[in-house]
Amino acid sequence: MSTDLEVRFKNIYPGKYFLSFSKEDLNTYLKFRSWLPGEEVIDGIEKAGESNMNCVLRVRTNERSFIIKQARPWVEKYPQIDAPVERNAVETRYLGLMGEDVELKIQTPELIGSDTDNFILVINDLGGEPFSFLYEHNSKLTGEDCKSMMAYISRLHQLKPVNFPENMAMRVLNHEHIFHFPFIEDNGFKLDDIQSGLEGISWIYKRDKVLKQKIESLGKLYLGEGKALIHGDYYPGSWLKTELGFRVIDPEFSHIGHPEFDLGIMIAHLLMTGHSEEIIPAMSRYSSEQAVDNELIAGFAGTEILRRLLGVAQLPLKLNLENKKALLDQASDWILSGMIRHE
Ligand SMILES: Nc1ncnc2c1ncn2[C@@H]1O[C@H](COP(=O)(O)OP(=O)(O)O)[C@@H](O)[C@H]1O
Ligand SMILES: [Mg+2]
Structure with a gap:
């Protein structure tokens, strides 16, 4: 992500966390949120797949892998286009509802963690x-x-x-x-x-x-x-x-x-x-x-x-x-x- 976009992000949403590809940064953030408990450490980070609107990363740890997704105030594929960050709260709510349904929960990722202040959610890695x-x-x-x-x-x-x-x-x-x-x-x-x-x-x-x-x-x-x-x-x-x-x-x-x-x-x-x-x-x-x-x-x-x-x-x-x-x-x-x- 270019510096001017970082500046733009910080200008619009001062003090917000910005998902980074650095293991150290992400480790600090995940530990702070208690999403990486105990001895669990990050082995590697990669792009989860082809994403359009969001920053979607696959985090591999010494124990498992999971997906972390951030809605930034722009379209990830076309950063010059603005995109509403409220989509993160919508996705979080939807996934929460799926988790309450005996059948739908099987077909949808499980919500592991949510930080709507920073437009971030963590879900389990379904692979495939x-x-x-x-x-x-x-x-x-x-x-x-x-x-x-x-x-x-x-x-x-x-x-x-x-x-x-x-x-x-x-x-x-x-x-x-x-x-x-x-x-x-x-x-x-x-x-x-x-x-x-x-x-x-x-x-x-x-x-x-x-x-x-x-x-x-x-x-x-x-x-x-x-x-x-x-x-x-x-x-x-x-x-x-x-x-x-x-x-x-x-x-x-x-x-x-x-x-x-x-x-x-x-x-x-x-x-x-x-x-x-x-x-x-x-x-x-x-x-x-x-x-x-x-x-x-x-x-x-x-x-x-x-x-x-x-x-x-x-x-x-x-x-x-x-x-x-x-x-x-x-x-x-x-x-x-x-x-x-x-x-
Ligand atoms: N829970 C998941 N398990 C496995 N792969 C996932 C999961 N969530 C996202 N991905 C991968 O990341 C890609 C982008 O995720 P997606 O939620 O579609 O983001 P976007 O809305 O930015 O396109 C997907 O096409 C898929 O390859
Ligand atoms: Mg999408």
């Missing part, structure tokens, strides 16, 4: 790797993974915690990149740099007034009041394939919202990773107390596909222009028809 490999390889979710993916989200949507934080600053950030920015005609984002010819194709969707109106009203719903606790980022980057099975991490976008949002995001990524055949069987496993609105699911799913192909949060998809055009057409059909259907 995120399911992001689905984008690059021709690999598939197993039947067991699909079952766990649906069991988790079904159970989560039945929780009705009181006073769960609104998480509005994170929702506003997400709203911008899902429902707004990708559809602005002159947003300055050079799609031809991603793939030659993508810019030309994008005009079809960016100039479709009816489509854009639908997306705008879906965006309003996203920011509005909801009825259940949702994960808020239920896609392969938040799913871990571990030796013990399918696990779920990174609930920093969670809020009381629309279950259809989680389901739509999940379906969008199933389609983009070549799981179109698995969508209907997966959805048949979804069980919730309240009925879900299929039109809303189709709308959120379609919007997620459009924004992943046309917006800044690109995925490592190995698709040619023709494949992308087919996905974009299917996505806008889902939004306009309000149905998940195949040509």
Whole structure:
């Protein structure tokens, strides 16, 4: 981290602890918090994996390994972009709730420690790797993974915690990149740099007034009041394939919202990773107390596909222009028809 960013951090939040890669610094901090008891000492520190927004480290000690995560007031991958630090308190609350549920606790990291003053949390190391490999390889979710993916989200949507934080600053950030920015005609984002010819194709969707109106009203719903606790980022980057099975991490976008949002995001990524055949069987496993609105699911799913192909949060998809055009057409059909259907 460059010095000017350190200065910036200290200016905004004077006296806050700044996670460092130095063993000595981290050792002092962890001992002070009593998270490294007795004779336990740090053997090594490494980046936990590909992280987007936060500083996420794996700490190896003489006894175990664990994950320490800090939400800084910027996006770790793009430090020039500000990011709300309240996400740390949201993630902490969510993980605490998971720990109280007999089933969800098995599929979520355990909260070992929390220091919300410094926007830090410590969770157990689940090992494994995120399911992001689905984008690059021709690999598939197993039947067991699909079952766990649906069991988790079904159970989560039945929780009705009181006073769960609104998480509005994170929702506003997400709203911008899902429902707004990708559809602005002159947003300055050079799609031809991603793939030659993508810019030309994008005009079809960016100039479709009816489509854009639908997306705008879906965006309003996203920011509005909801009825259940949702994960808020239920896609392969938040799913871990571990030796013990399918696990779920990174609930920093969670809020009381629309279950259809989680389901739509999940379906969008199933389609983009070549799981179109698995969508209907997966959805048949979804069980919730309240009925879900299929039109809303189709709308959120379609919007997620459009924004992943046309917006800044690109995925490592190995698709040619023709494949992308087919996905974009299917996505806008889902939004306009309000149905998940195949040509
Ligand atoms: N509890 C955990 N067990 C194992 N690996 C983890 C755990 N939490 C995070 N990771 C790894 O660190 C990466 C970044 O963590 P994540 O919570 O997604 O941070 P960010 O929100 O900054 O992307 C994950 O993709 C994963 O590889
Ligand atoms: Mg994240």
